[in-house]
Amino acid sequence: MFIKQFCPLGTIYEINSILLTSLLQACAYSRSSDMNAFEDILLNNMFLFGCTGHCLIVSPNFWTLMIDLVTDFYEYGWGQSFHFANRFHDETLAESIQRHESYLALKMNLKAGDKVLDLDCDVGGSLRRIAHLTGTHVTDITISDY
Structure with a gap:
């Protein structure tokens, strides 16, 4: 329609x-x-x-199918974290993303026991890392069961 x-x-x-x-x-x-x-x-x-x-x-089923399709390609290129980060000369893409996620955790001033809500988390890799670094509790919400 x-x-x-x-x-x-x-x-x-x-x-x-x-x-x-x-x-x-x-x-x-x-x-x-x-x-x-x-x-x-x-x-x-x-x-x-x-x-x-x-x-x-x-339909919701069709939209979910398309998101799952795109997610497969994103995971192939970026792993569990679907974002870019500036890279230093001697740094791999994965290292630059981990460094950036560590920086975000620092800037958010999160502490153990804090609760964080991640809306449209894709596969949730970035916030899982931030939760691991800071000891926060993370709730991920997305429209896909992926």
Whole structure:
């Protein structure tokens, strides 16, 4: 279903279908009725955030499937922490991310026993590390069971 209005979840625009065709073929996700209903749209369109356009309303199962798909690729590239950090010359990406998470823990002035809520935590790697460093209790909430 399409709605012509601002859509906070994302909008769709036409792109070269080869980009998404190769991406979908690379993943061995089981097919569901939700996936079948939107496959043609996904092969020709991509979600863009913060734009005005035709809003695509999808079922929660379909949206979760897409998040799980993207999460697999993010974990392949970044591990459990989905963010970037500046890198020193002799530092690996993983080391720079761990250093950045340690810096965030210091700047948040967290102490043992504090409670932290992480909304849309992806897989929660960053805050798990911060909890380990500081002794805080972390609650992660996300829309995916991933």
